[in-house]
Amino acid sequence: MARFLIVEARYYEKLNDKLMSGVRAALEAAGHSHESVTVPGALEIPGAIALADETERYDGYVAVGIVIRGETYHFEIVAGESARGIMALTMDGLAVGNAILTVENEEQAEVRADPKQKDKGGEAAKAAIALYDLRQRLA
Ligand SMILES: Nc1c(NC[C@H](O)[C@H](O)[C@H](O)CO)[nH]c(=O)[nH]c1=O
Numbered sequence: 367m368a369r370f371l372i373v374e375a376r377y378y379e380k381l382n383d384k385l386m387s388g389v390r391a392a393l394e395a396a397g398h399s400h401e402s403v404t405v406p407g408a409l410e411i412p413g414a415i416a417l418a419d420e421t422e423r424y425d426g427y428v429a430v431g432i433v434i435r436g437e438t439y440h441f442e443i444v445a446g447e448s449a450r451g452i453m454a455l456t457m458d459g460l461a462v463g464n465a466i467l468t469v470e471n472e473e474q475a476e477v478r479a480d481p482k483q484k485d486k487g488g489e490a491a492k493a494a495i496a497l498y499d500l501r502q503r504l505a
């Protein structure tokens with residue numbers, strides 16, 4: 367059993383609940399334990415994972431959030447920089463799954479967050495587990 371931390375940006379609370387249930391279900395189905403912490407927005411997720419990793423309490427991480435395009439370039443910053451930060455952590459050897467949805471509207475988010483539809487939360491949890499398993503195998 368590995369210990370996973372879910373780092374959740376609760377910018378869109380109701381949609382996040384569905385994403386979170388998919389993440390939790392996938393971790394539990396694989397027999398792993400999990401805790402969660404919240405941050406204000408997706409831009410804070412990579413930094414929060416880096417801080418958590420310094421504690422050496424966790425074996426892997428799942429980033430959860432929703433970024434919906436607005437009227438300005440801010441969407442590109444939040445979507446791109448949060449993904450870039452997570453990729454940098456992954457390249458440093460952390461097992462991180464990315465469930466930060468980057469969508470045009472709430473309807474797209476709803477379909478992707480719902481565990482009964484696209485289940486992007488479950489998909490990201492499985493990706494984090496796969497990286498954790500690979501690291502164990504190669505160690
Ligand atoms: N617009 C969205 C944000 N924006 C907030 C940033 O993530 C960040 O918290 C702020 O710039 C302070 O550093 N966050 C989301 O998660 N989703 C959005 O759609």
Ligand SMILES: CC(=O)[C@@H](O)COP(=O)(O)O
Pocket residue numbers: 433434435436437438439440441444
């Ligand atoms: C994705 C965003 O950051 C968005 O909520 C910002 O909206 P706007 O570009 O209209 O300020």
